[in-house]
Amino acid sequence: MPSSIGIGIIGFGWMGQAHARSYLSxxxxxxxxxxxxxxxxxADTLPERIDLAVQNFGFESGMTDWRALVExxxxxxxxxxxxxxxxxELAEAAAAAGKHIFCEKPVGIVPQATASMELAARKAQVITGAGYNYRWVPLVQYIRRLIEEGRFGELTHYRGRFFSMYGRDRLGLLSWRFLQEEAGFGVLSDIMSHAIDMAQYLCGPITRVVSVKEIFVKERPLPTPGEGTHYQRGKPGDPTGRVTNEDYVGALVEFANGVRGTLEADRSIFGPQSSMALELNGSKGAASWxxxxxxxxxxxxxxxxxxxxFIEVLAGDAFPHQGNFVPGGGNSLGFEDVKIIEALEFLKSIEAGRRFRPDFGDALATGSVAAAMARSWETERWEDVVSLRIDESEA
Ligand SMILES: NC(=O)c1ccc[n+]([C@@H]2O[C@H](COP(=O)([O-])OP(=O)(O)OC[C@H]3O[C@@H](n4cnc5c(N)ncnc54)[C@H](O)[C@@H]3O)[C@@H](O)[C@H]2O)c1
Structure with a gap:
């Protein structure tokens, strides 16, 4: 008899629905x-999203106030x-209620919030997970295995990027993502966080950075409250508001093991669609994905x-998890299949009562690098990465 794990989802937009589909799968x-x-x-503040969750996804109940869900x-x-x-606020309430927690990236509006969440979960001794899903791509898992086996030799170079199109349309609505007060940083926390997580997953800790940022699209049409996602658009002449966080971040990075690299993220760039990519080189080989x-x-x-x-390798059932979706080689997986793998591995950790990676500790390691990048924007110099982890004695 499979063991049943009761789940409550807070926020039923793009990711809430993707996570629900993943659990069901x-x-x-x-x-x-x-x-x-x-x-x-x-729980969602929009009643129509609760209806969707109950009627189409089979949730047993729905509520507009998340507090009842946490309890x-x-x-x-x-x-x-x-x-x-x-x-x-949500993660700290969940930790206080003794619940295990999965939180989408970037795990907190700013790195200091991630530190506070990590401390709360550590004190409550609950298992946590962070939504750095690109780690779970079967071919990325394979790259990591080749690194561990030393097949690339000593790593020397790493280039990571996340170039997305979601802010490219100048008529794209001024959703919460473009506002410092609602999203915190712009691409630094939104998609550079994925690039930092991947870089540290494959090459180990980043110790030093020098970074720049830019806002390329300075004004956007205002959304109607309660409507629209960041893929919806306004019309020419609509009232506009000011974008208050960055479209672009670039950085030179140094890793503890001597690897040198670059990381870049942009949401307004023309050309790439969802290019979360990496290239790494070692003394015996190289990989690019x-x-x-x-x-x-x-x-x-x-x-x-x-x-x-370079030789091209096609994904197939020889790689981790892939055979559960589709047999043979060259049959493709997509974004949500990777989310299913992430959900599976998280719930396996919950069942076994063991640490899941990436967890809030890993999200904090990412946040600590992001914080150093943000300091570098101000000082215009190299900045050491300083861990933001809070000792229990300081709390
Ligand atoms: N891992 C990934 O690839 C990935 C991709 C997209 C988004 N994300 C992350 O997922 C999170 C959500 O992003 P999204 O794109 O799904 O956003 P979204 O705007 O599509 O959905 C957010 C939902 O939260 C609801 N909400 C707002 N306030 C609420 C409240 N007080 N209580 C309950 N619900 C509330 C909204 O009504 C909406 O339904 C963000 O943290 C984002 O960074 C991760």
């Missing part, structure tokens, strides 16, 4: 895991998919290849 794609997520309750006796895991500004071609990996391992040059 676990028993179908991974029956051998013996996990049966139970969608006990959803719900049959909920074991709180999943936070509400806007960044709410992450801290881009989320836009999620199922393709460029590998250069000259000692193991018949010819010199």
């Amino acid at each position: 676990i028993p179908k794609y991974f029956p051998e895991a013996g996990i049966a997520p139970r969608l006990v309750a959803v 719900h006796e049959e909920i074991y895991v709180i999943d936070i998919t509400a806007p960044n500004t709410l992450h801290q 881009d989320h836009e071609k999620l199922n393709q990996l460029q590998l250069y391992l000259p000692e193991e290849q018949p010819v010199d040059g």
